[in-house]
Amino acid sequence: xxxxxxxPSTLSVQEGDSAVIKCTYSDSASNYFxxxxxxxxxxxxxxxxxxxxxxxxxDQRIAVTLNKTAKHxxxxxxxxxxxxxAVYFCAVGNSGGSNYKLTFGKGTLLTVNP
Amino acid sequence: ExxxxxxxxxxxxxxxxxxxxxxxPISGHATLYWxxxxxxxxxxxxxxxxxxxxxxxxxxxxxxxxxxxLKGVDSTLKxxxxxxxxxAVYLCASRAxxxxxxxxxxxxxxTVT
Numbered sequence: 001x002x003x004x005x006x007x008p009s010t011l012s013v014q015e016g017d018s019a020v021i022k023c024t025y026s027d028s029a030s031n032y033f034x035x036x037x038x039x040x041x042x043x044x045x046x047x048x049x050x051x052x053x054x055x056x057x058x059d060q061r062i063a064v065t066l067n068k069t070a071k072h073x074x075x076x077x078x079x080x081x082x083x084x085x086a087v088y089f090c091a092v093g094n095s096g097g098s099n100y101k102l103t104f105g106k107g108t109l110l111t112v113n114p
Numbered sequence: 115e116x117x118x119x120x121x122x123x124x125x126x127x128x129x130x131x132x133x134x135x136x137x138x139p140i141s142g143h144a145t146l147y148w149x150x151x152x153x154x155x156x157x158x159x160x161x162x163x164x165x166x167x168x169x170x171x172x173x174x175x176x177x178x179x180x181x182x183x184l185k186g187v188d189s190t191l192k193x194x195x196x197x198x199x200x201x202a203v204y205l206c207a208s209r210a211x212x213x214x215x216x217x218x219x220x221x222x223x224x225t226v227t
Contacts, residue, residue: 004156006156043218043221044218046215049215100209101147102216103159104158105156106156
């Protein structure tokens with residue numbers, strides 16, 4: 001099955017700095033790469049996703065880049081704010097067909113210090 | 115639109131007892147998932163339903179876990195008997211179509227003592 005590695009497990013930055021979280025995956029057939037943000041005690045919420053026919057996607061302060069050849073993708077958060085503090089999960093899936101499922105990384109605890 | 119509903123929110127049981135969780139997906143979402151999230155880890159898929167049929171239950175510990183989705187709408191996940199290592203948050207998620215994102219419920223936090 002799919003194997004997803006996520007690094008780092010914890011990340012502490014100063015407010016206004018950038019944060020980068022990286023994930024690698026094993027299945028070259030995977031074609032869907034979402035990122036979820038989970039605040040303490042709350043549900044995971046989709047913040048951005050990218051499909052394999054796109055190399056980069058940006059939404060305000062958040063961007064995701066994908067290198068299909070190397071099988072890795074990254075989340076970039078610029079101008080971090082204290083409310084960005086949360087656990088971030090990458091996930092990998094195959095968005096075609098009925099047997100669509102997401103395999104998640106172990107998560108990155110991001111702390112933004114004021 | 116209303117989100118994915120789960121109940122109960124919290125449950126504390128002793129080992130070897132039984133427990134059941136309920137999930138009501140977003141209206142019209144054909145695909146439903148149960149994930150187990152152990153503290154400090156990412157969600158792990160337990161079972162996937164397409165309407166009322168099981169698509170993938172390869173990671174469901176079938177000796178103690180069972181799930182059903184009668185009528186292709188809401189679903190229940192049961193653990194019988196529970197073990198200490200079952201302590202986790204059980205997340206239900208649903209999606210509308212093959213290319214739409216997953217929507218998660220708030221989860222049920224299970225503590226087995």
